[in-house]
Every structure is written in C-alpha cells, then in structure tokens.
Amino acid sequence: MQFKHPEILYFLFLLVIPILVHLFQLRRFQKEYFTNVRFLKELSIQTRKSSVIKKWLLLATRLLLLTFLIIAFAQPYFKAKDDNHKGNEMVILLDNSFSMQAKGSKGELLKRAVQDILENTPENQQFSLITNTNAWWDTDIKSIQKDLQNLKYSDASFRPDFLLTKAEAKNPHSGKDVVVITDAVNLDNKYISKFNSEAPVYFIVPEAENKANVAIDSIYISQVMDNFYEIKVDMEAFGDIENDIPISLYNGKSLSAKTLVKFDGNKKKSSTFTIPKKDFHGYVFINDNSLTYDNNYYFSISKPEKSNVIAIGDTAKNNFxxxxxxxxDFNFTSSELRTLDYNNLGKQDAIILNEIKDIPQALITTLKDFYAKGGNVVIIPASDSNLQNLNALLAAFGGNQFKNTNANERQITKIAFSHPLYATVFEKKTDNFQYPKVNTGFTLGGSALPVLSYDDQTPFLASISNKLGNVYVFTAAINKTNSNFQNSPLIVPTFYNMAQNSGKTGISAITIGENQSLLLDVLLSKDEVLTVKNETSDFIPMQQLLNNKVKLSFGDYPEEAGNFAIYKNDQNLKNISFNHTRTESNLALQNKALADDFTEADSVATVYNDIKSERTADELWKWFIIGTLLFLLTELLIQKFVK
Known part of the structure; x- marks a missing residue:
C-alpha cells in the first residue's frame, strides 16, 4: 500500500491524546449518602468491572477512529498492475491494404475499423496513427476525422515491423502502447519479430465472412493472325466458386465482348477473346461479389511497329x-563485319553476332552501350572462335564466361517454358518434342539464366537481362554442319521473340511498384519532359535521355490502376496501362495465429478500457472514511448501551 500524501501520517502522534485522556481521568467524585448500605459492597464491585470494560472499548474505538481518519487524509492506494507503462504514448497501426476491402459482419473491414476508431477514441486522447501509406503524429481524433473517413486502399503490403520502426524513430525515448488493426492476410510471422511480447501490444483482427474470391492474374497475346489478335485472360480462384463468373472486355468505355467462366473445381481458368489487330486501350472486368481491386485488369495494345534487326556475319550464314x-514484321539487315556501319547500330532493336571469329574491341564497346540503353544482343559463337575474345565480349554484360570446348555430340532436351521467350509459345509442357542436337560447342559458366539446356544440364541458350535490354548467348554454332537447330520447330519462335521490342509490340500492362521501365523512341529538348496522364490524374515519371530514346521509370506511380497515355506537350506518344499486384487476393492466407503472443481485442473500446483498468490505481481512502464512520457509530452505541 502506498500514500499520495504520506506526510499526513505524522498526525498519528495524535493518538496519544485519547490514551492520556483515558489514563488520567480529570473527573471529581461526589459523595452520595445512602440510607441503606446493605448492598453497597456488591454494587461497588459490579460498577468497577463494567466501567473498566467500557473505558477500554471506548479507547480502542477512538484510537481506530482517529487512525482511519488520518490514513484517509493521506489517501492510500494500491499500485496499478501496469503502472510501469503509465506514460506510454498510443500508436495505432492500421492496415489499409486491398484485402481489407473484404466484407465482415458489419461491412468492409477497413471502413468498420475506421468507424471503431472514430467512435471509441476519447476526444482528449493523444495518439499517432500509421497506415501503409500515411502517418499522423501526435494528433487527436477530431483533427484526423475527415482524413480517416477518406482513407483509400493501398496496394502496399502491411508491414507492422516497418511501421513500428517509423514510430520508434519519430520518438525513440518514449514507451509505446501499440494497437495493430489488420486482417492478417498474407502476413508473415517475421513481420512481428521486432515486437516485444512483454510490452503492451494489442491485436484487433477482423475477419471476412466470405473468403471466396476470383482475381485476374494476367493478360497476353496468345496468337497473332493477319487481322486479329487472340487475347488470353488468365484467372485464379481462391475458395469455392459455385456460380459462373461473368467476364467483360472493354475498349475504352465500350463493351467489346462478354462471356461466362465456370471454374468447376479448378483453381485456374483462362478465357479467350479475339479483337481486331489495331490500337486497343481498355480493360477486362469480372464480377465476383468479393474483393473489387483485382476484378479489373487494364492493358493497351499499340499498332505494331516493325522491329529493326541487323545480323553481323557471313551473308551465307545469315540467310536463315x-x-x-x-x-x-521486321526491318532486317545483313552485314559483313568489314562493311559494318557502326552509326547504324544505335537505330536497331536487336543485333545478332552470327559466328564472328574475332570481335573487334570497338564493336564490344558499342554493344555494351546498346544493351545498357535497352537493346537486345544475340551472340552465336563460331566453332573455331577465340575463347579469350568471346570472354572479353561476355565480360561487357556481366560475370559469365565460356570455359572449355566440348567436342561430344549433345542433345538439347530441356526447355524453360516459363521464360519470356517461350511463355506464349507452348499451351502446355510437352515431353515428346523433336529436340535438336549439337556436334561441338562451349561450356558456359556464370549466372546467366538457362533457356534451352543439353541433356547434361549445361545451357545451350542462356539469357542475361538488365530489365531494359537482353543478351542471348548460344554456346554452339547453329550452322547446319554443326547442328540441326535450324530445322527444329524452336528456331522460329526463338529468334522471332529475341528480336521483339516490348515497347513496339505486345501488350502494355505495367505493375505498379515493381519499378518497371519503358523505352520510347522520341527526341526531347533540354527542358522538355514527358507526362503520363488520364482523365483523373497525371504524374511525371523519372526520365533519362539516351540519345534518340527516353527511358521512363515509374516506381510506385500512379497511385491508382487505370489506362493512361504518355504525352509530349499535347502529343499522345503511346498508350500505357497500370495494374496493382495481386498479392492480397487470397483471403485464405489469413495468419491469425501471429497474434497469439499478444493481447487480442475485439474493438478499440476494449483496448482503451483494458489500458485504463490496468493502469488505474486502487484508491483506498473511501474505505477508510467508511471505517471512520463505522467506528464513530460504534462509539455512540457503546456510550448508550454499555453501562
């Protein structure tokens, strides 16, 4: 027991007063004359005994009365259970990721969480509130009411460890009461590893009632015909989808096609649309009555431009x-090394080195710069190439090196079906493919990604990428004397896709936050910039001038998915589309168990009540006042009834 005013306890010395009063009675005895003294001795003994009992009862009562009164004024209390954290600041970590769009028993999880905060946070409560994208420091509920009501969903994943680090960096010397409000979807235990289980950490984990969801995963051109594109839409189902899902294709605001998709227990499904071979700027939409953010997939298709390709090598070997x-589809040029125009290389989309025995240093330098600016380089070594010269070329593109020559016949037996070269070539993996062979070649070592491999698992074709350009390296000559690769069904899709410039052909659909870049063939003056905009928003991406090209980097912009266009002043240079990642689509990934080591609560009101009860001292002065009154009443009863 502790006292708010312990100095008042010095008044306990006043207990001496009733003791002195009872020890030294100042009352004078008067003589009384009795006519009959027959019972005087017996009466004297009885009166003396009752007087002594009454005196001690009164003394005890008055001592206790005075003691309780003094202690009551000293205000005694028991220390609160959580008194050590009494000075903590309140920090609320609120998850506003897309999975919080799911509907619980009282509506959308995020909107319900916001309403809970607004209704149950005391007006005088100071706190900091941090979301995936915003932060309000040392504020109160009235100051941020409108901001919370207008809070938008974010494609950024909820990282409570990162948000807590921000709070600690803001005020490192203060203890913190942490309230985490999240549905815990796609949340890993490592994200709460920095949380101290002994510190006040409260988890509020709202749960969706319906966890079934369908998401559009990707869209790509599956087939190019003379006048049409065949578009394939890949979708993924999470949970049990019983009803048919309607899927619509829009070009701008106009409905182009519509169909139904039934999953039949399958988790992945594709739907195909055929559209005219011309500019397309629209989206695919599904309606699954669950999460809405992954129901749209925006994409753009520009009228295909011819890619510029040059093959450097013997004319006879370039004929294929x-x-x-x-x-x-292409502007193709074949050139001998001795007649090569170096000034023409910068205008190409792909440069093929076809069995050049000795590659000049000037060409190596030019190719390195060409690759850095987004060009594609294809290297086909000659059987009698100088190994040192080849490695000098590869050194310009990373740490890959040719090793020894292998003169044994080897068969190409493995295809990387998921590689961008073949991602749209094969509808399914096949085992009975007519695989080509090679008589002699080199062994490649390094970090290059295998595309085609021999039966001994070493690469026949490997790729290197800097996210703008690509380098494709063959490890053997592919002339008909050394290999039958030219007769293989793989020859056409391999070289066709190697020469494609993603900025000129194919679907434009950039994922926000993945730091993707785009190259445009455009000339800008010193002060000119390109702008990306649509009807509702605009932004200026990071831009880098590369001679006659501009490299655009988008980072985390735009904030919302949609169809946009790239403008130079008022000139529309290219249509472009942006989509959010689909990492929040699977609501079954809820990891509610991560809150087991902390205090779980069902609402913000519960959190505040718990903190208040744990940190409120148990005041005892009222009980001592009641005790004082009881002893006062006891004294009155003793005076009246004890003779």
Missing amino acids: LSRIYTDD
Missing part, C-alpha cells in the same frame, strides 16, 4: 535469319 525476319 532473312526467312524468319520477314518484311511484314
């Missing part, structure tokens, strides 16, 4: 390439 790079 002229049959692949036809005039319909």
Whole structure:
C-alpha cells in the first residue's frame, strides 16, 4: 500500500491524546449518602468491572477512529498492475491494404475499423496513427476525422515491423502502447519479430465472412493472325466458386465482348477473346461479389511497329535469319563485319553476332552501350572462335564466361517454358518434342539464366537481362554442319521473340511498384519532359535521355490502376496501362495465429478500457472514511448501551 500524501501520517502522534485522556481521568467524585448500605459492597464491585470494560472499548474505538481518519487524509492506494507503462504514448497501426476491402459482419473491414476508431477514441486522447501509406503524429481524433473517413486502399503490403520502426524513430525515448488493426492476410510471422511480447501490444483482427474470391492474374497475346489478335485472360480462384463468373472486355468505355467462366473445381481458368489487330486501350472486368481491386485488369495494345534487326556475319550464314525476319514484321539487315556501319547500330532493336571469329574491341564497346540503353544482343559463337575474345565480349554484360570446348555430340532436351521467350509459345509442357542436337560447342559458366539446356544440364541458350535490354548467348554454332537447330520447330519462335521490342509490340500492362521501365523512341529538348496522364490524374515519371530514346521509370506511380497515355506537350506518344499486384487476393492466407503472443481485442473500446483498468490505481481512502464512520457509530452505541 502506498500514500499520495504520506506526510499526513505524522498526525498519528495524535493518538496519544485519547490514551492520556483515558489514563488520567480529570473527573471529581461526589459523595452520595445512602440510607441503606446493605448492598453497597456488591454494587461497588459490579460498577468497577463494567466501567473498566467500557473505558477500554471506548479507547480502542477512538484510537481506530482517529487512525482511519488520518490514513484517509493521506489517501492510500494500491499500485496499478501496469503502472510501469503509465506514460506510454498510443500508436495505432492500421492496415489499409486491398484485402481489407473484404466484407465482415458489419461491412468492409477497413471502413468498420475506421468507424471503431472514430467512435471509441476519447476526444482528449493523444495518439499517432500509421497506415501503409500515411502517418499522423501526435494528433487527436477530431483533427484526423475527415482524413480517416477518406482513407483509400493501398496496394502496399502491411508491414507492422516497418511501421513500428517509423514510430520508434519519430520518438525513440518514449514507451509505446501499440494497437495493430489488420486482417492478417498474407502476413508473415517475421513481420512481428521486432515486437516485444512483454510490452503492451494489442491485436484487433477482423475477419471476412466470405473468403471466396476470383482475381485476374494476367493478360497476353496468345496468337497473332493477319487481322486479329487472340487475347488470353488468365484467372485464379481462391475458395469455392459455385456460380459462373461473368467476364467483360472493354475498349475504352465500350463493351467489346462478354462471356461466362465456370471454374468447376479448378483453381485456374483462362478465357479467350479475339479483337481486331489495331490500337486497343481498355480493360477486362469480372464480377465476383468479393474483393473489387483485382476484378479489373487494364492493358493497351499499340499498332505494331516493325522491329529493326541487323545480323553481323557471313551473308551465307545469315540467310536463315532473312526467312524468319520477314518484311511484314521486321526491318532486317545483313552485314559483313568489314562493311559494318557502326552509326547504324544505335537505330536497331536487336543485333545478332552470327559466328564472328574475332570481335573487334570497338564493336564490344558499342554493344555494351546498346544493351545498357535497352537493346537486345544475340551472340552465336563460331566453332573455331577465340575463347579469350568471346570472354572479353561476355565480360561487357556481366560475370559469365565460356570455359572449355566440348567436342561430344549433345542433345538439347530441356526447355524453360516459363521464360519470356517461350511463355506464349507452348499451351502446355510437352515431353515428346523433336529436340535438336549439337556436334561441338562451349561450356558456359556464370549466372546467366538457362533457356534451352543439353541433356547434361549445361545451357545451350542462356539469357542475361538488365530489365531494359537482353543478351542471348548460344554456346554452339547453329550452322547446319554443326547442328540441326535450324530445322527444329524452336528456331522460329526463338529468334522471332529475341528480336521483339516490348515497347513496339505486345501488350502494355505495367505493375505498379515493381519499378518497371519503358523505352520510347522520341527526341526531347533540354527542358522538355514527358507526362503520363488520364482523365483523373497525371504524374511525371523519372526520365533519362539516351540519345534518340527516353527511358521512363515509374516506381510506385500512379497511385491508382487505370489506362493512361504518355504525352509530349499535347502529343499522345503511346498508350500505357497500370495494374496493382495481386498479392492480397487470397483471403485464405489469413495468419491469425501471429497474434497469439499478444493481447487480442475485439474493438478499440476494449483496448482503451483494458489500458485504463490496468493502469488505474486502487484508491483506498473511501474505505477508510467508511471505517471512520463505522467506528464513530460504534462509539455512540457503546456510550448508550454499555453501562
């Protein structure tokens, strides 16, 4: 027991007064004359005994009365259970990721959480509130009421450890009461590893009633015809989807096509649309009555431009390439090394080095710069190439090196079906493919990604990428004397896709937050900038001038998915589309168990009540006042009834 005013306890010395009063009675005895003294002795003995009992009862009562009164004024109390954290600041970590769009028993999880905070936070309560994208420091509920009501969903994942680090950096010398409000979807235990289980940490984990959801995963061109594109839409189902899902294709605001998709227990499903081979700027939409953020997938298709391809090598050996790079889709040039125009290389989309025995240093330097600016380089070594010269070329693109020559016949037996070269080539993996072979070649070592591999698991074709350009490295000559690769069904899709410039052909659909870049063939003056905008928003991306090209980097912009266009002043240079990642689509990934080591609560009101009860001292002065009154009443009863 502790006292708020312990100095008042010095008044306990006043207990001496009733003791002195009772020890030294100042009352004078008067003589009384009796006519009959027959019972005087017996009466004297009885009166003396009752007087002594009454005196001690009164003394005890008055001592206790005075003691309780003095202690009551000293205000005694028992220390609160959580008194050590009494000075903590309140920090609320609120998850506003897309999975919080799910509906619980009282509506959307995020909106219900916001309403809970607004209704149950005391007006005089100071706190800091941090979301995935925003932070309000040392504020009160009235100051941020409108901001909370207008809080938007974010594609950023909820990282409570990162948000807590921000709070600790803001005020490192203060203890913190942490309230985490999240649905715990896609939340790993490592994200709460920094939390101290002994500190006041409260978890409020709202739960969705319906966890079934369908998300559009990707869209790509599955087939190019003379006048049409065949578009394939890949979707994924989470949970049990019983009803047919309607899927609609829009070009701008106009409905182009509509169909139904039934999952039949399958978790992945594809739907195909055929559209005219011309500019397309729209989206695919599904309606699954669950999460809405992953129901749209925006994409753009620009009228295909011819890619510029040059093959450097003997004219006779380049003939097979002229049959692949036809005039319909490519501007193909074949050049001998001795007649090569270096000034023309910067205008190409792809440069193919076809069995050049000795590569000049000037060409190596030019190719390195070409690759850095987003160009594609294809390296086909000659069987008698100088190994040192080849490695000098590869050194310009990273740490890969050719090792020894392998003169044994090897068969190409493995295809990386998921590699971008073949992602849209095969509808399914096949085992009975007519695999080509090689008579002699080199062994490649390093970090290059295998695309085609021999039966001994070493690469026949490998790729290197800097996210703008690509380098494709063959480890053997592919002339008909050394290999039958030119007769393989793989030859056309391999070289066709190697020469494609993603900025000129294919679907434009950039994922926000993945730091993707885009190259545009455009000339800008010193003060000119490109702007990305649509009807509702605009932003200026990071821009880097690369001679006659501009490299655009988008980072975490735009904030909302949609169809946009890239403008130079008022000139529309290219349509472009942005989508959010689908990492929040699977509501079954809720990791509610991570809150087991902390205090779980069902609402903000419960948190505040718990903190108040744990940190409120148990005041005892009222009980001592009651005790004082009881002893006062006891004294009156003793005076009246004890003779």
